Amino acid sequence: MALWKRMFRARVGKLMVPMLLMIIAGIFLIANVSELGSEFKQISELTRLPQERVLNQGESWGIGLRTAIGGVKNGFIGTGVGTYFHDFSKFKSLKWNSSELWQMRFDRPGNYISEILGTMGFLGLISYIVLVGMFLLISWMFLALNRRETPKESKLPTGQAKRETDAKQLPLLMAFIALVVGQFVYYQNTVLAFAFWLILAISVVSWEKPIIEKKFSLQKFPEMSLIATAILIVIGLGILGTYYFGYQYYRADAIYAKSQKMALGPERTALIEKAVKMNPNFAQYQAILARAYLDAALTEMRKPVAEQDSLALQATVAKAIDSAKKATERGPGQVTTWETLGMIYRDIRLVASGAMEWAIKSFEKAITLEPTNPVLYTELGKLLSINEPEKAKEKFAKAAELKADYLDARIQSALIYERENNTEEAIRSMEDLSLEYPFNPEVLFQLGRLYFNAKRIDDAIGQLEKVVNFMPNHSNALYSLGIAYKEKGEKEKAIKAFEKVLELNPGNEDVQAKLDELKK
Numbered sequence: 356m357a358l359w360k361r362m363f364r365a366r367v368g369k370l371m372v373p374m375l376l377m378i379i380a381g382i383f384l385i386a387n388v389s390e391l392g393s394e395f396k397q398i399s400e401l402t403r404l405p406q407e408r409v410l411n412q413g414e415s416w417g418i419g420l421r422t423a424i425g426g427v428k429n430g431f432i433g434t435g436v437g438t439y440f441h442d443f444s445k446f447k448s449l450k451w452n453s454s455e456l457w458q459m460r461f462d463r464p465g466n467y468i469s470e471i472l473g474t475m476g477f478l479g480l481i482s483y484i485v486l487v488g489m490f491l492l493i494s495w496m497f498l499a500l501n502r503r504e505t506p507k508e509s510k511l512p513t514g515q516a517k518r519e520t521d522a523k524q525l526p527l528l529m530a531f532i533a534l535v536v537g538q539f540v541y542y543q544n545t546v547l548a549f550a551f552w553l554i555l556a557i558s559v560v561s562w563e564k565p566i567i568e569k570k571f572s573l574q575k576f577p578e579m580s581l582i583a584t585a586i587l588i589v590i591g592l593g594i595l596g597t598y599y600f601g602y603q604y605y606r607a608d609a610i611y612a613k614s615q616k617m618a619l620g621p622e623r624t625a626l627i628e629k630a631v632k633m634n635p636n637f638a639q640y641q642a643i644l645a646r647a648y649l650d651a652a653l654t655e656m657r658k659p660v661a662e663q664d665s666l667a668l669q670a671t672v673a674k675a676i677d678s679a680k681k682a683t684e685r686g687p688g689q690v691t692t693w694e695t696l697g698m699i700y701r702d703i704r705l706v707a708s709g710a711m712e713w714a715i716k717s718f719e720k721a722i723t724l725e726p727t728n729p730v731l732y733t734e735l736g737k738l739l740s741i742n743e744p745e746k747a748k749e750k751f752a753k754a755a756e757l758k759a760d761y762l763d764a765r766i767q768s769a770l771i772y773e774r775e776n777n778t779e780e781a782i783r784s785m786e787d788l789s790l791e792y793p794f795n796p797e798v799l800f801q802l803g804r805l806y807f808n809a810k811r812i813d814d815a816i817g818q819l820e821k822v823v824n825f826m827p828n829h830s831n832a833l834y835s836l837g838i839a840y841k842e843k844g845e846k847e848k849a850i851k852a853f854e855k856v857l858e859l860n861p862g863n864e865d866v867q868a869k870l871d872e873l874k875k
Contacts, residue, residue: 408459409542410443414451415464419472421446433476439463441688442473444725452727452758460690467543487535490555494528497562527558607633611640619650631678638686641678642695648675649699656706659864672707675699693721694731701738714738729754729761736764740771747771762792766801778809789818796822800832807839815839830859834866841873849873 410418422442423430434442440462451457464470472480534551541547607630614626624647631640652671655663679699682692697717704710718735725731736750748771754764769784785802792798803818816839822832837852850873857866 408456410461410463410465412465412540414448415466415469416472417448418442418446418464419469421448422473423476429476431476431478433472433474433479436474438474438688439470441724444690444728446473447727449727449757452729452761457758458730463542465542466540467538467547470542490531490558491528493562494524494531494558498524498528524561527554527561530554531558603633604637607631607637607640611643619647621651623647624651635681636685638682638689638692641682641685642689642692645675645678645682645695645699648672648678649702653702657860659862662862668706672703675703676707688724690721690725690728690731693717693724697721697734701734711738711741727757729758729764732757733761733764733767736767740767740774744771744774762788762795762798766797770801773805773808778805781805782809794825796825796829796832799825800829800835803832803839804835807835807842812839812843816843828859830856833859837869841869846873 419442422434422445425446440460443461443464464473468480468483471483475483531551531554534547534554537547538551543551610626610633611630614623614630617623617626624644627640627644627647631637631644634640648671652668652675655668655671676696676699679692679696682689683696686692694717697714700707700710700714700717704714715735715738718731718738722728722731722735732750732754736747736754739750740747748768751764751768751771754761755768758764765788766785769781769788772778772781772784782802782805785798785805788795788798789802799818799822803815803822806812806815806818816836819832819836819839822829823836826832833852833856837849837856840846840849840852850870853866853870853873857863857870860866
């Protein structure tokens with residue numbers, strides 16, 4: 356545009372820097388920088404940077420369109436500004452389950468226009484396009500008008516005066532167009548949003564001709580002076596309040612980020628509690644705090660019964676449930692909150708009456724929010740398998756349908772036969788899985804356990820030894836291997852296996868009793 360308008364004919368040197376940057380950008384777009392970097396150590400270090408994880412363009416447009424046609428209300432006004440996390444979970448495609456990032460949940464798309472379509476509907480998208488179109492049309496009309504109406508008092512030649520006019524107004528128009536084009540290929544962040552509306556406002560102001568200075572006095576209207584003072588005070592207090600809460604939320608984020616770098620334990624839980632106190636309305640903090648309480652409760656439950664603090668356990672379980680419920684109240688449309696609540700009820704069902712029913716309801720609610728997630732169907736199936744095996748089979752089949760290579764669902768589908776006392780069918784199904792996944796420890800462990808229950812001790816030992824070779828600290832495999840050795844009469848091997856289990860789980864009364872029995 357600058358070359359076409361000959362805006363820099365008198366100052367060609369100013370074009371050198373932008374042209375150089377454009378050439379470098381073109382090289383980086385065409386060349387494979389990673390392969391080039393491998394030849395040079397210093398360049399290699401620079402090119403080994405983490406890539407930003409952004410939702411791909413196809414999935415972004417697909418989610419936006421499916422959201423908009425998902426109902427009359429969605430078609431008109433969308434799901435609401437800032438609700439893309441809900442759109443992603445509910446309307447992502449089945450193909451997404453085949454990608455490497457299938458377990459991630461995105462709260463923004465790969466481009467801003469598709470976000471407008473999903474969160475503001477067709478009405479919002481059309482309004483936005485009309486706004487941009489009207490601005491571009493009026494800008495071009497004003498630009499053409501100003502070039503025709505060059506000030507007569509200008510001492511510059513007509514051509515140069517027109518170029519000076521272009522140089523003042525074209526940069527704003529070009530910057531605005533660049534931002535609009537960028538919205539089709541990149542998501543909207545705070546900086547880009549501010550730049551967009553700032554340039555739009557400055558451009559509108561540039562349309563107006565300079566006006567003379569105007570002055571007015573409030574001395575003749577003391578009431579207006581009082582009102583203006585009151586307005587300024589309110590604005591000042593509002594600004595101070597915004598800074599205060601902004602600082603609080605920033606501190607909460609910093610503390611939360613610090614807690615995520617720490618190992619599970621009381622110190623980590625204390626930091627999360629502090630973050631929740633500073634920003635109690637953020638659902639994610641409440642959900643993570645609930646999981647921290649759950650971990651503490653499970654740690655207490657793993658202790659020998661004589662060493663358990665029942666009062667502390669009950670208090671921790673109550674805190675976990677309370678935090679999870681608060682998370683669902685603050686984020687009723689977030690899958691994570693309901694998934695967390697379901698996990699907590701699932702894991703405390705042995706110490707809390709009615710927990711099973713609430714766990715099932717929580718996972719069912721999570722599924723309504725994210726109907727293409729195979730993990731949720733599998734977890735729900737595990738709960739249903741206890742009392743309703745037929746419904747559990749349906750959930751496992753649905754999970755396998757959503758993601759054919761989701762192994763946990765296929766393992767549970769095989770184990771459901773064991774609950775129905777059909778051990779042979781369970782073994783056949785697990786053997787098929789072992790042929791498909793010969794190095795998966797969980798498949799081999801479950802197959803070894805099934806062999807043992809079917810009195811095929813040698814086959815069980817063979818599978819369990821494979822698991823221990825792959826994962827030397829697999830407690831369940833070592834424990835089962837110890838029992839199998841004991842059943843076969845290999846006392847020394849059984850003792851070694853149980854000693855390893857006790858080393859990994861110090862204070863376990865059951866393992867200690869078996870060791871004492873073997874050493875008699």
